[in-house]
Structures are given as structure tokens and as C-alpha cells.
Amino acid sequence: MKQGLVFLASVFMLVIITGSALAVIAPSTPPTGSTFDQRLVLRKSEQKITLDPKVQERLIQKCRAAQAVITTLIHDTEPIINERNSIYQKIDAKLWVMVGQLKLANKDTFKFEQQHTEYVKKIAAFQTTGANFRQTLDDLAVINCQADIIGFKALLETARTYYTELYNQTADNNNYVLNTVKPTIDDFVTQLTPKTNPN
Amino acid sequence: MYPNQEPQQIAPNPVPNNMEEFNPNLTRPTLIPNFTPNSSPSSSKTGIPKKMIIIGAIIGVAILAMIIIVVISMGKKKDTSTEKPQTFTEQSLVPAPATSLGLQQTNTSIGQDLNSLDNAKDFNTTKLDDKTLGL
Numbered sequence: 001m002k003q004g005l006v007f008l009a010s011v012f013m014l015v016i017i018t019g020s021a022l023a024v025i026a027p028s029t030p031p032t033g034s035t036f037d038q039r040l041v042l043r044k045s046e047q048k049i050t051l052d053p054k055v056q057e058r059l060i061q062k063c064r065a066a067q068a069v070i071t072t073l074i075h076d077t078e079p080i081i082n083e084r085n086s087i088y089q090k091i092d093a094k095l096w097v098m099v100g101q102l103k104l105a106n107k108d109t110f111k112f113e114q115q116h117t118e119y120v121k122k123i124a125a126f127q128t129t130g131a132n133f134r135q136t137l138d139d140l141a142v143i144n145c146q147a148d149i150i151g152f153k154a155l156l157e158t159a160r161t162y163y164t165e166l167y168n169q170t171a172d173n174n175n176y177v178l179n180t181v182k183p184t185i186d187d188f189v190t191q192l193t194p195k196t197n198p199n
Numbered sequence: 200m201y202p203n204q205e206p207q208q209i210a211p212n213p214v215p216n217n218m219e220e221f222n223p224n225l226t227r228p229t230l231i232p233n234f235t236p237n238s239s240p241s242s243s244k245t246g247i248p249k250k251m252i253i254i255g256a257i258i259g260v261a262i263l264a265m266i267i268i269v270v271i272s273m274g275k276k277k278d279t280s281t282e283k284p285q286t287f288t289e290q291s292l293v294p295a296p297a298t299s300l301g302l303q304q305t306n307t308s309i310g311q312d313l314n315s316l317d318n319a320k321d322f323n324t325t326k327l328d329d330k331t332l333g334l
Binding site: 073080084090091097101105106107156167170178181185186189190192193 | 302312315
């Protein structure tokens with residue numbers, strides 16, 4: 001009995017420790033018109049970076065080269081995010097037109113419109129994350145990393161979080177359209193298909 | 200000078216048009232007329248008559264006017280050619296009730312739009328790791 005309790009308590013502790021370690025600190029959106037210094041302070045306070053002296057020394061030596069890679073990444077990422085935004089907007093427009101056409105066909109579009117609204121929210125979230133990610137990359141490219149390696153590391157961790165968020169949001173958007181919106185459209189297709197007389 | 204007196208009467212030695220009449224023994228008579236006040240012709244210094252300049256200017260203005268007319272007419276032709284597709288798109292955007300075929304086509308095109316996105320390629324997980332950044 002006692003052994004069982006100890007086992008349960010150890011499992012419980014393990015779950016708590018693992019969960020807290022895996023928890024990603026979600027970066028907040030900086031206020032509109034914020035300066036570089038304001039964003040840097042925000043990221044430092046969010047990430048709370050502490051570095052081992054050896055790691056710190058290594059990062060100071062290599063961060064300039066990393067900034068060159070980040071500058072290339074900025075140029076590569078820009079068209080990817082823009083293309084996605086463009087495709088999401090195109091799908092949004094198609095959904096708008098379909099809502100109007102279905103109304104003209106006297107169909108109940110309440111559920112479909114709710115799904116459309118949800119999709120628009122997802123697009124907006126993706127756009128916000130994309131803008132924050134680009135801004136963080138820009139900050140990473142211009143920071144005097146050798147003078148403020150903690151700030152550099154904080155910005156880098158923020159960029160990584162945004163990047164993961166972008167990936168997850170993209171997957172979520174695709175899944176939502178494929179698994180929720182498209183089946184609803186298929187239902188309307190079925191409703192509008194003229195029923196053939198078996199005779 | 201008296202008010203009724205003419206200027207010719209006062210001038211004792213009016214300047215002649217031709218200096219040769221004045222001094223026939225001059226060794227270089229051809230150079231002297233250049234210094235006389237009435238020696239230059241009334242048309243122009245370059246020898247082109249005023250009438251020719253005016254005619255040239257009129258022709259120049261006429262050519263410019265023709266060029267402007269041609270350019271404007273070409274621009275109007277372009278405008279009319281671009282107007283046609285606009286009216287076509289306006290006509291195609293006239294809302295029509297949904298049909299099963301139309302919805303099916305739009306649904307397929309939405310699927311194609313999504314399939315054109317490659318998440319694994321666009322959001323490569325190694326893009327920001329320490330190894331890629333050389334940290």
C-alpha cells in the first residue's frame with residue numbers, strides 16, 4: 001500500500017516537472033509603434049535568460065555570423081508568409097462568394113457563416129504571428145549581440161517560439177478548412193444536387 | 200532746337216550709307232561699311248528673313264500639335280481596349296444562386312489552393328536551430 005502511494009506520488013511529480021519543462025513561454029505581441037529598446041526589454045522579461053559563462057563566451061564569439069544567417073532567413077521567410085497570406089485571403093474570398101450564392105439559393109448558411117468567421121480569425125492570428133516573427137528577426141539582425149548577448153538570446157528564443165507557432169497555425173488552418181469547411185460545402189453540394197427519379 | 204525745325208536741317212554732315220562716297224581713296228573700303236550704323240540688313244544677323252522664321256515656327260507648332268493628337272488618340276484606344284475585360288469581370292461577378300456544380304468546383308479549387316502549400320518545406324524545423332545559425 002505504501003509502495004503504491006510512493007509510486008503514484010513519483011508519477012505525479014514527474015508529470016508536473018515534465019509539463020513545466022515543456023511549457024513554451026508564449027511571447028506577447030509588442031504594442032503598436034514600440035521601439036527596439038522597448039521590445040528588447042519585453043523579450044528579456046519574458047524569456048528570463050541565464051547563461052553559463054562558457055556558453056555566453058561562445059555565443060559572443062559566434063553571434064555575428066549567426067546574424068548574417070538571420071538576415072538571409074528574413075529574405076527567405078518574407079515571400080513564404082506573403083504567399084500564405086495571399087492564399088488564405090483567396091480562400092476567404094471564395095467562402096464569402098459561396099455564402100452569398102447559398103443565400104440566393106435560399107439555404108441556411110448560419111453554420112457555414114460561423115465556420116467562415118472562425119477561419120477569418122485564424123487568418124488574422126496567422127498574420128499577427130507572421131508580423132511578430134518578422135519583427136523579431138529584424139531585431140535579431142540589428143542588435144549589438146556582442147554587447148548584449150542576453151538580449152540576443154532572448155530575441156532568438158522569441159523568434160523560435162513564433163516560428164513554431166506559425167507552423168502550428170498553418171497546420172491548424174489547413175486542417176480546419178479540410179476537415180470542417182470543405183465537408184460543410186460538400187453537404188450543400190448534396191443538398192443542391194437534383195434528385196434523380198428512380199423510375 | 201526750335202520746335203518747328205526739322206532734324207535734317209540741324210545735322211550739318213549726315214552720315215552717308217556708303218563710306219566709299221565719303222572717302223574714295225581709302226585703301227580698304229570693304230571693311231568700313233561694317234562700322235556704319237545703317238549697314239546691317241533689317242531682316243536678321245544670320246541672314247534668315249523674319250518671314251522664314253515665322254513660317255518655320257508655325258510648321259513646328261503644327262507638327263507638335265499633330266504629335267499630341269496622335270498620342271492622345273493612341274491613349275484613348277488603349278483605354279477602350281482595357282475597358283472591355285473590366286465590363287466582362289463586372290458581368291461575371293453578378294451574384295447567382297449556388298449550384299451543386301459551382302460549389303463542387305469552388306470546393307475543389309480550395310483544396311488545390313491548400314495543396315499548393317508545403318508546410319514541411321516552408322517551415323523547416325532546422326531553420327533557426329543552433330547548428331544552422333552556427334552557434
